[in-house]
Amino acid sequence: xxxxxxxxxxxxxxxxxxxxxxxxxxxxxxxxxxxxxxxxxxxxxxxxxxxxxxxxxxxxxxxxxxxxxxxxxxxxxxxxxxxxxxxxxxxxxxxxxxxxxxxxxxxxxxxxxxxxxxxxxxxxxxxxxxxxxxxxxxxxxxxxxxxxxxxxxxxxxxxxxxxxxxxxxxxxxxxxxxxxxxxxxxxxxxxxxxxxxxxxxx
Amino acid sequence: xxxxxxxxxxxxxxxxxxxxxxxxxxxxxxxxxxxxxxxxxxxxxxxxxxxxxxxxxxxxxxxxxxxxxxxxxxxxxxxxxxxxxxxxxxxxxxxxxxxxxxxxxxxxxxxxxxxxxxxxxxxxxxxxxxxxxxxxxxxxxxxxxxxxxxxxxxxxxxxxxxxxxxxxxxxxxxxxxxxxxxxxxxxxxxxxxxxxxxxxxxxxxxxxxxxxxxxxxxxxxxxxxxxxxxxxxxxxxxxxxxxxxxxxxxxxxxxxxxxxxxxxxxxxxxxxxxxxxxxxxxxxxxxxxxxxxxxxxxxxxxxxxxxxxxxxxxxxxxxxx
Amino acid sequence: xxxxxxxxxxxxxxxxxxxxxxxxxxxxxxxxxxxxxxxxxxxxxxxxxxxxxxxxxxxxxxxxxxxxxxxxxxxxxxxxxxxxxxxxxxxxxxxxxxxxxxxxxxxxxxxxxxxxxxxxxxxxxxxxxxxxxxxxxxxxxxxxxxxxxxxxxxxxxxxxxxxxxxxxxxxxxxxxxxxxxxxxxxxxx
Numbered sequence: 233x234x235x236x237x238x239x240x241x242x243x244x245x246x247x248x249x250x251x252x253x254x255x256x257x258x259x260x261x262x263x264x265x266x267x268x269x270x271x272x273x274x275x276x277x278x279x280x281x282x283x284x285x286x287x288x289x290x291x292x293x294x295x296x297x298x299x300x301x302x303x304x305x306x307x308x309x310x311x312x313x314x315x316x317x318x319x320x321x322x323x324x325x326x327x328x329x330x331x332x333x334x335x336x337x338x339x340x341x342x343x344x345x346x347x348x349x350x351x352x353x354x355x356x357x358x359x360x361x362x363x364x365x366x367x368x369x370x371x372x373x374x375x376x377x378x379x380x381x382x383x384x385x386x387x388x389x390x391x392x393x394x395x396x397x398x399x400x401x402x403x404x405x406x407x408x409x410x411x412x413x414x415x416x417x418x419x420x421x422x423x424x425x426x427x428x429x430x431x432x433x434x
Numbered sequence: 435x436x437x438x439x440x441x442x443x444x445x446x447x448x449x450x451x452x453x454x455x456x457x458x459x460x461x462x463x464x465x466x467x468x469x470x471x472x473x474x475x476x477x478x479x480x481x482x483x484x485x486x487x488x489x490x491x492x493x494x495x496x497x498x499x500x501x502x503x504x505x506x507x508x509x510x511x512x513x514x515x516x517x518x519x520x521x522x523x524x525x526x527x528x529x530x531x532x533x534x535x536x537x538x539x540x541x542x543x544x545x546x547x548x549x550x551x552x553x554x555x556x557x558x559x560x561x562x563x564x565x566x567x568x569x570x571x572x573x574x575x576x577x578x579x580x581x582x583x584x585x586x587x588x589x590x591x592x593x594x595x596x597x598x599x600x601x602x603x604x605x606x607x608x609x610x611x612x613x614x615x616x617x618x619x620x621x622x623x624x625x626x627x628x629x630x631x632x633x634x635x636x637x638x639x640x641x642x643x644x645x646x647x648x649x650x651x652x653x654x655x656x657x658x659x660x661x662x663x664x665x666x667x668x669x670x671x672x673x674x675x676x677x678x679x680x681x682x683x684x685x686x687x688x689x690x691x692x693x694x695x696x697x698x699x700x701x702x703x704x705x706x707x708x709x710x711x712x713x714x715x716x717x718x719x720x721x722x723x724x725x726x727x728x729x730x731x732x733x734x735x736x737x738x739x740x741x742x743x744x745x746x747x748x749x750x751x752x753x754x755x
Numbered sequence: 756x757x758x759x760x761x762x763x764x765x766x767x768x769x770x771x772x773x774x775x776x777x778x779x780x781x782x783x784x785x786x787x788x789x790x791x792x793x794x795x796x797x798x799x800x801x802x803x804x805x806x807x808x809x810x811x812x813x814x815x816x817x818x819x820x821x822x823x824x825x826x827x828x829x830x831x832x833x834x835x836x837x838x839x840x841x842x843x844x845x846x847x848x849x850x851x852x853x854x855x856x857x858x859x860x861x862x863x864x865x866x867x868x869x870x871x872x873x874x875x876x877x878x879x880x881x882x883x884x885x886x887x888x889x890x891x892x893x894x895x896x897x898x899x900x901x902x903x904x905x906x907x908x909x910x911x912x913x914x915x916x917x918x919x920x921x922x923x924x925x926x927x928x929x930x931x932x933x934x935x936x937x938x939x940x941x942x943x944x
Contacts, residue, residue: 312838326454330680337452340461344444348892369459377466382889382898411890428786432892434835 233302234434235315237342240352241368242321245389249352249417250301250318251284256423257303265300298338305431312434317342322370343374348383348433350426351375355400355414356393365406375407383433385411387426392416444468455491486556493549497677498670499542505661506550513557529559530658532625534647535637537663540711543637544598546663551596554633561594561631568597570604573617581613585620594631602636603646618650625656666711671698675715679744684723689746694718697751722748765815767926772812773820774930776805777827778938784831785893789942818861822869823927825857830873834894868920872927875912878905 238246264276264283299318304311319339320332327333343349351374358366378384386407388400391414404412413429415422444465451461490510493503509531519526531554535543548565555563568588575581588597599605605614625634636643636657647654666674675694679686686694694715701714725748730740779801782788792801812820832846840849857866881888881896882905888895897905916924 322458324459325457327458330452330454333452333454336458337448340451340458340465341448343462344465369457370462373459373462373466377462380466382895383892385892409886409890411892429892432785432894434838 233313233315234348235317235342235346236348236350236430237317237319237339237346238350238352239319239322239339239343239374241354241371242323244321244352244354245417246321246352247299247318248284249350249387249389249415250299250316251280252417252420253423253426254301254303254316255280256420256427257305297335298342305427305434314430314434317346322368322374324369343377346383348385348430349374349378349381350385350387351378352387352389352417353403354390355388355403356390358399358403365402367406375410378410385413385426385429387422388412388414389417391421392419450488450491453495455488455495486553489549489552489556493546493553496542496545497673498666499546499663502542502546502661502663505659506546506553509659510553510557513554513559517558528629530629530656531559532634532657533636533659533661534643534657535635535661535663536640536643537637538639538665538711540713541663541665542712543663544600546661547596547598547635547637550633550635554596560596560633564592564595566592566595566597568599569601570614570617573599573605573621574613575616576613578613581616582620585617585624589621589624589628589632592632593628596633596635598635598637601638601642603638603642606646606649618653622652622656668695668698668702671712671715674712675719678716678719682723683742684726684744685742687743687745690722690744690749693746693749697749700751718749718751719744721750725750763922766819766922767930769812769816769819770823770923770926771930771934772808772815773823774927774934776809776812777824778934779805780827781831791941818865819869819923822857822861822866823873825853825866826870826873829853829870830877864919868916868923871912871916871919872923875909875916875924876927876931878909878912881905882909 238250240246264278265273297320301316301318302313303316304313319342320335322336322339323332327336351371353367353371375386378386386403388403391400394400397414400412400414411429413422413425415426447456447461447464447468450456451458456464490507493506496503513529516526516529535547537543544565544567551560551563551565553563554560566588572588573581573585575584605617607614621634625632634657636646638646640662647657672691672695676686676691697718698714722744726744729745729747730736733740779788783801788801792798809820809824829850832850836845836847836850838846840846842849844852854866878896881898882902884893885895885897885902887893889898913924
């Protein structure tokens, strides 16, 4: 089964995106499989609204394991089942806490095995004041990794929070070789473009 | 497992990341390099430096040994500068890297020697960077001519790497009929012959090494680098125990940590500080793991928590036969 | 062979019309039909017009039309072999059935050369669109198997086709070129 991995810094909206995207694909309940770094697998079933409350929160590492969701994507003449995988946020440097490192190592391992990589950026927090535009080293490295990978795309999330299109244009300028899709995980803007992209890769 | 040019596998890289030896961005970069073999080819001059960083990181991660780390950094910097000087066609020193390691058993001498071998190899100072550990019996013969042959054999094994002689002062013991002195002479000759591709490290108890060197003045001048390996203090030994235990996915309960501390302190008072250091800790931990296995088997509860935990009862001083 | 006769003209026109249909089908599958065609007035016309054009092409030369179109259909399934389709079959199964039917009805050489020439066109197309396809996530033979490999494949196919059916090779390439030019002009108008 094809795997679609969602990566990015902590708090860019990965979990909310996964759940709302699942809703967009007409899932009402989600069966989420939590895969812990040591291989333990838990299966939990939620209604999407329930899941949204439970799994999304402000704490940066709420997602400390891989959350796998299976969905049917309509494509071509039929439909295909894919796994959408939410991951724990990746930070620069060496994290002090070994549990975080393990969670991140799990994410990094999944990157290699995934067919599609959705790299989320919080566009509402970029390009203001800081010299590196608020883009982490990990983000740059991931983008570079994406050069060699078929099926990598940048999703500029939280467009509902920006006043105009300038940040998106700036982001595209920073990553000229990559496809940038502006989205809002909250409102569902851009989801059809994402769906089209994912379907192309299947 | 897929390996790249540097022989590192995907799993190794992720392991290093988990152990906190690589930053997240570096890990991703390495994974990218692994994917596109082409990139690795173009950057052939870079990877050796990267690997060196990993080894230096491993050194840093050893517990205690601050003076050792400092000295190794100095050595590494010195070698690098000499290399750059050569590039600039400036006079560069010939590198004499033979060393004396002074310290009690279990203080990390062999571990550091092994790391140094790898560091030297990465820096192009030694061809292979392997470590050959020898003791008196490997070098000293029983009849005339035997010693020279034995020493030559060991040197042959060590070319391109490091020869680590533990309890080196034992070479000077023995009376007139002893061939220890011949061994020393043969070693010195070997150091001369292969001076560009062989590093010797003499190791042993501090006092004994001092006496040994004083009575062999010619030797002292050939070993310019002296490193002291202090005994670990109680805190460091506990940290080592925790590391050891974590590495194998076990956990020490608070009370077992306390008991461990008590046992170690007791041993240090009984046998003197010179009581095995890290080796003592390793023995206790391995015994604890075995005892835990027996305890769990008798109890029958194989929950994850129980499999992880080493309890108070598992920490013991001696084997009960 | 180079004497112009009705047969050849029919073959050429059939190829041309089938080429248009194939292009429409490809865009439809990729959801990249030009917006001009998707306006409310034209949208509903796509299916009927495609079918009538296709039937005219078939009338002009049944073998060319059906084998070329089947080739395009089968090749389009290349990256979706395991996908379950509305017929209940997998992509692979549908492809095999279509090939089988073609082989039953038409001469082996005709089916083979049509397949090969479609593959050739696809290889060239993918070589040219490498960057764009990679960015947009499209499946692309050159990205999947390597640029060098596809160049070699294209060369081999070209030689084979020139040996087996030079006429078809020339016609198809010609039509492909013209159709692309027309398409670009249509998009810009």
